[in-house]
Each structure stands twice: as C-alpha cells, then as structure tokens.
Amino acid sequence: MAEAKPVERPLSPHLQIYRPQMTSMSSILTRITGNGIIVGVLLLVWWLLAAVTSPDYFDFVNAIATSWFGDLVFTLSLLGVWYHYLAGIRHLIWDSAKMMDIKTAEMLGWICVIGSVVLTALTLIIIHL
Amino acid sequence: MRYLTDRKRAVGKGASGTGTEHHWWMSASAVALAFMIPTWLYIVGTTLGMPQQAVIATFAQPFPAILTALVVIVGMRHFAKGTEIWIEDYARGTTAKALKIAMHSLAYIIMATVLYALGKMVFIGLLLGANG
Numbered sequence: 001m002a003e004a005k006p007v008e009r010p011l012s013p014h015l016q017i018y019r020p021q022m023t024s025m026s027s028i029l030t031r032i033t034g035n036g037i038i039v040g041v042l043l044l045v046w047w048l049l050a051a052v053t054s055p056d057y058f059d060f061v062n063a064i065a066t067s068w069f070g071d072l073v074f075t076l077s078l079l080g081v082w083y084h085y086l087a088g089i090r091h092l093i094w095d096s097a098k099m100m101d102i103k104t105a106e107m108l109g110w111i112c113v114i115g116s117v118v119l120t121a122l123t124l125i126i127i128h129l
Numbered sequence: 130m131r132y133l134t135d136r137k138r139a140v141g142k143g144a145s146g147t148g149t150e151h152h153w154w155m156s157a158s159a160v161a162l163a164f165m166i167p168t169w170l171y172i173v174g175t176t177l178g179m180p181q182q183a184v185i186a187t188f189a190q191p192f193p194a195i196l197t198a199l200v201v202i203v204g205m206r207h208f209a210k211g212t213e214i215w216i217e218d219y220a221r222g223t224t225a226k227a228l229k230i231a232m233h234s235l236a237y238i239i240m241a242t243v244l245y246a247l248g249k250m251v252f253i254g255l256l257l258g259a260n261g
Contacts, residue, residue: 034211045239051184052249058181066178085166088159095156127174
C-alpha cells in the first residue's frame with residue numbers, strides 16, 4: 001500500500017549548477033540582445049525627434065549620435081540586431097521540428113555567434129561605401 | 130455530474146494562460162521583421178551622420194517613411210511582447226504586472242514619437258517641394 005507520508009521528490013536542477021553549453025549560452029544571448037537593442041533604438045528615436053525640433057537641437061543630438069559613444073552604441077546594437085535576427089531564424093527552424101539534434105543545434109549556435117559578427121562587419125562596410 | 134468537457138476544464142490552465150497565442154504572434158512578427166530589417170538598416174545606416182536637411186529629405190520619401198513606420202510599429206510590439214518572457218521568468222504578481230505595463234508603455238511612447246517625427250518630416254518635405 002502507498003505510504004501516507006509525502007514522497008521525497010528531487011529538486012529541479014538549477015541553472016547555476018550547469019556547465020555553460022553552446023545551446024544554453026546562445027539562448028541566453030537571444031534574450032540579452034533582444035532587450036539590449038532598446039538602447040540603440042532610444043538613441044535613434046532621440047536623433048529622429050531632434051531632426052524635426054530645431055537646427056540647434058539637431059546639432060546637439062547629432063554630435064552625440066555621431067560621437068565615439070554613438071558609434072559604440074549603434075555598433076553594439078547592430079551586432080545585437082544581427083545576433084537576434086539569426087537566433088530568431090534558428091527558433092523558426094526549431095519550431096518546424098528540424099535540426100534539433102545536439103550536434104546540429106550547437107552548430108546553429110556557432111552560426112549565430114560568428115554570423116552576427118560577419119553581418120555586422122558587412123553592414124558597416126556597405127553603409128560606408 | 131460535471132457538464133464541462135475535459136477540454137473546456139483544461140483551457141487556460143497552462144503556464145501562459147493563453148495557449149500558444151503569444152508564441153505564434155512572436156513568430157509571425159519575427160518573419161515580418163526579418164523581411165524588413167536588412168533594407169531598413171541600410172536606409173538608417175546611410176542617413177546617420179548626414180546634415181539635418183538631408184535627414185528630413187530622406188525620411189520624407191514614401192519608401193523610407195513607410196518602411197520606418199512599419200519597422201517601429203511591428204518592432205515595438207515585438208519588443209513589448211518579448212519583454213513579457215523575461216518578466217514572467219524573473220518577477221511575480223504586482224511587480225510583474227507593473228514591469229509589463231512599463232515596457233508596453235515605453236514601446237508605445239517610442240512608436241508615437243517616431244510616427245510624429247516621420248509625419249513632420251513628410252510635411253516639411255511637402256513644403257520644401259512646393260517651394261522648390
């Protein structure tokens with residue numbers, strides 16, 4: 001017969017006890033990039049609003065947007081956009097129940113990481129031509 | 130005797146409360162953004178750093194104006210609904226509700242600001258066109 005006392009069930013393994021893996025790290029990066037690019041969006045929206053406010057105000061915001069700080073924010077945002085872009089496509093592939101074995105999933109993670117750097121460099125080259 | 134079917138008693142009891150609605154919406158908007166983002170990045174990237182008049186002239190054109198409007202509307206809805214995922218992971222109850230409202234508000238403020246700027250640019254473009 002079943003015991004009356006509650007069963008001692010194992011606790012769910014916590015995130016912190018796992019060794020970092022390609023699949024988990026690339027998944028966390030999707031979240032970080034998706035939320036992080038809001039910083040670049042805010043700077044861009046401020047710049048757009050300044051363009052329709054006044055010449056003096058545009059000069060002020062444009063100086064920030066085109067300074068080393070603006071370049072840093074926009075370059076990191078670009079990297080974030082491309083990473084999130086590739087990782088999003090990876091999720092669409094997974095949603096169709098394809099490429100889900102561990103080896104292929106890890107390869108897709110590397111494609112996201114390396115691909116985002118390549119696409120960022122390509123974008124910067126193309127817009128500066 | 131219960132007259133509710135098993136299915137009816139199960140609906141809404143899952144972790145999301147709304148089935149796969151959120152997931153499907155994120156997938157659909159992701160596809161829309163995937164088509165628009167590369168061209169939009171090119172337009173913004175080449176306009177950034179231009180003088181004020183050139184910036185206004187660029188976004189006053191139909192294609193850059195419509196594409197930017199679409200990217201900000203779909204993009205900001207995708208962002209707001211996307212933030213719900215981490216909020217549901219790290220916050221509960223009133224804190225989670227407040228955070229979701231704050232993120233949705235931020236997204237709508239950005240959306241309205243960009244649409245205002247675009248509208249004014251198109252208007253300035255029309256005035257300049259009428260004079261030139």
